[in-house]
Amino acid sequence: AYGVKQGRKAGKLPPGPSGLPIAGMAFENAKGYQWLNYEKWGKQYGSDILHVHMFGKPMIVLNSMQAVNDLFEKRSNLYSDREQQTMFHKLVGWDWNLAFMPYGDRWKEHRRMFHQHFQPSVVPKYRAKLALETRKFIGRLRHTATDDWLRHVRHLTGAIIIGVTYGLDVQQENDPNVLLAEKAIFSMAMTGVAGTYLVDWLPQMQFLPEWFPGAKFLREAREWRPAVETMSKVPFDDVKAQLAAGKAKPSVVSTLLTGLDDTKDNTLQELVIQNTAGTAYTGGADTTVSALGTFILAMVQNPEVQQKAQAELDRVVGNQRLPDYDDQANLPYFAALMKEVLRWRPVTPLAASHKVMEDDEYKGYHIPGGAIVMGNVWAILHDEKVFPDHDKFDPTRFLTADGKELRKDIMEPEIAAFGFGRRKCPGRYLAMDSLWIAMAYLLQCYNIKAPIDQYGNPIEPDGKYTTGLLSYPLPFPVNFEPRSPEAIYLLEHLSMDE
Numbered sequence: 001a002y003g004v005k006q007g008r009k010a011g012k013l014p015p016g017p018s019g020l021p022i023a024g025m026a027f028e029n030a031k032g033y034q035w036l037n038y039e040k041w042g043k044q045y046g047s048d049i050l051h052v053h054m055f056g057k058p059m060i061v062l063n064s065m066q067a068v069n070d071l072f073e074k075r076s077n078l079y080s081d082r083e084q085q086t087m088f089h090k091l092v093g094w095d096w097n098l099a100f101m102p103y104g105d106r107w108k109e110h111r112r113m114f115h116q117h118f119q120p121s122v123v124p125k126y127r128a129k130l131a132l133e134t135r136k137f138i139g140r141l142r143h144t145a146t147d148d149w150l151r152h153v154r155h156l157t158g159a160i161i162i163g164v165t166y167g168l169d170v171q172q173e174n175d176p177n178v179l180l181a182e183k184a185i186f187s188m189a190m191t192g193v194a195g196t197y198l199v200d201w202l203p204q205m206q207f208l209p210e211w212f213p214g215a216k217f218l219r220e221a222r223e224w225r226p227a228v229e230t231m232s233k234v235p236f237d238d239v240k241a242q243l244a245a246g247k248a249k250p251s252v253v254s255t256l257l258t259g260l261d262d263t264k265d266n267t268l269q270e271l272v273i274q275n276t277a278g279t280a281y282t283g284g285a286d287t288t289v290s291a292l293g294t295f296i297l298a299m300v301q302n303p304e305v306q307q308k309a310q311a312e313l314d315r316v317v318g319n320q321r322l323p324d325y326d327d328q329a330n331l332p333y334f335a336a337l338m339k340e341v342l343r344w345r346p347v348t349p350l351a352a353s354h355k356v357m358e359d360d361e362y363k364g365y366h367i368p369g370g371a372i373v374m375g376n377v378w379a380i381l382h383d384e385k386v387f388p389d390h391d392k393f394d395p396t397r398f399l400t401a402d403g404k405e406l407r408k409d410i411m412e413p414e415i416a417a418f419g420f421g422r423r424k425c426p427g428r429y430l431a432m433d434s435l436w437i438a439m440a441y442l443l444q445c446y447n448i449k450a451p452i453d454q455y456g457n458p459i460e461p462d463g464k465y466t467t468g469l470l471s472y473p474l475p476f477p478v479n480f481e482p483r484s485p486e487a488i489y490l491l492e493h494l495s496m497d498e
């Protein structure tokens with residue numbers, strides 16, 4: 001085993017399950033939920049930094065907030081790159097997306113543009129749109145079958161992102177922009193995990209003829225690539241046409257296009273706008289679905305938490321109107337509830353992989369340049385020392401003893417849940433605004449409950465989650481039951497004005 005002494009010797013890699021044969025470890029990891037393995041190995045080796053040898057590539061896992069801070073934040077000039085994969089970036093064509101760009105000037109230009117339109121001083125402009133889409137959403141839920149609610153959650157998050165970014169309305173069923181984006185995002189799920197495709201290790205394989213045995217990946221790439229290329233182009237071109245016709249609604253894209261200098265050739269600048277806007281959907285739609293799914297699951301499983309949150313709404317907002325962002329400051333329990341949603345089942349349990357650009361040393365260990373470096377969000381947000389009884393869904397952990405204020409002496413889940421350093425999620429302010437208003441409207445109008453089966457027993461969710469880059473609760477049935485005559489009145493008189 002690795003001792004501390006050995007570890008201090010220059011050139012020693014951080015400890016890790018090197019005892020396991022590579023195949024054995026690949027097997028452990030292939031079962032998914034790798035964040036749990038990494039957390040377990042971290043404890044086993046008594047180290048918050050691990051080395052995991054995966055598919056012939058060095059991978060470093062950081063299991064503590066301190067390690068994440070020391071490397072991703074304090075050495076962010078070294079630790080902000082992303083791995084480039086032949087299949088994902090080149091053949092399937094995701095290289096236009098800012099989330100996957102290598103660290104450098106091109107990424108900076110896109111990131112700056114994104115930030116300008118999703119930073120805290122700007123995001124409140126979108127609140128009217130968020131509130132409108134969320135009113136439509138709670139209206140639809142009222143007569144939805146217990147196993148059909150997830151479709152409406154997906155529609156809500158898609159409509160918010162497309163509305164804010166492009167000013168386009170989204171059709172309830174089979175919206176062309178949503179279908180295209182979903183097809184593209186499917187390819188992201190299939191090809192996004194490093195090491196899935198042999199061509200990533202043997203780039204020459206990309207030049208094989210398609211009929212060649214083992215060249216199935218080429219046919220897959222050919223099928224997916226058009227959706228990946230056009231998902232950002234089609235809605236962008238729509239807005240351009242609308243602007244030309246004087247019919248565009250205000251949006252990120254229309255603002256950016258209007259700001260261009262007409263006397264110049266804007267071809268390159270337009271491409272940056274198209275890419276940046278397209279990135280919003282890939283980053284924003286599914287992540288928010290997962291967080292809302294977790295909220296709904298937590299409400300079904302913890303009726304006492306739900307009642308407390310509703311009691312606070314009753315006290316502060318009353319039952320004659322929907323809550324509003326102006327109420328936020330007066331709803332501490334609600335704020336704690338949102339933090340607990342982000343902590344209890346993090347949307348991205350391993351955030352997104354970073355890549356270190358040069359050889360480095362940390363705590364006496366050698367970190368090889370080019371290694372993949374992951375922050376274990378799960379391990380950080382489930383650290384028993386910081387969050388006792390870590391698997392319990394309990395918003396009060398974030399509140400002072402009298403329940404009147406948020407504690408200032410506890411880790412804020414937001415500092416890990418949205419990733420790290422210069423790559424930290426730039427959409428988090430919009431994400432939190434979307435989540436807050438959806439949670440508030442839902443609890444103001446509905447009791448969120450397990451449905452009752454034909455024998456009178458509640459159908460309790462099993463609480464299982466998917467594995468992968470994003471982790472979602474597996475589908476479970478929910479009964480959204482209007483919680484009072486006043487709630488029914490609110491649901492029947494939802495204003496559809498922005």
Ligand code: HEM
Pocket residue numbers: 098099100111114118279280281283284285287288291347348351352353354417418419420421422423424425426427428430431
């Ligand atoms: C609950 C919702 C969300 C969660 C949990 C989340 C989480 C994350 C995480 C973990 C990363 C990777 C950070 C890293 O590399 O360390 C990320 C990146 C990103 N997110 Fe989010 N996100 C959410 C919502 C959104 C929304 C709504 C948008 C768009 C409006 C968005 C846009 C992006 C973009 C553009 C990146 C790439 C940043 C870069 O590579 O420089 N995200 N997000």
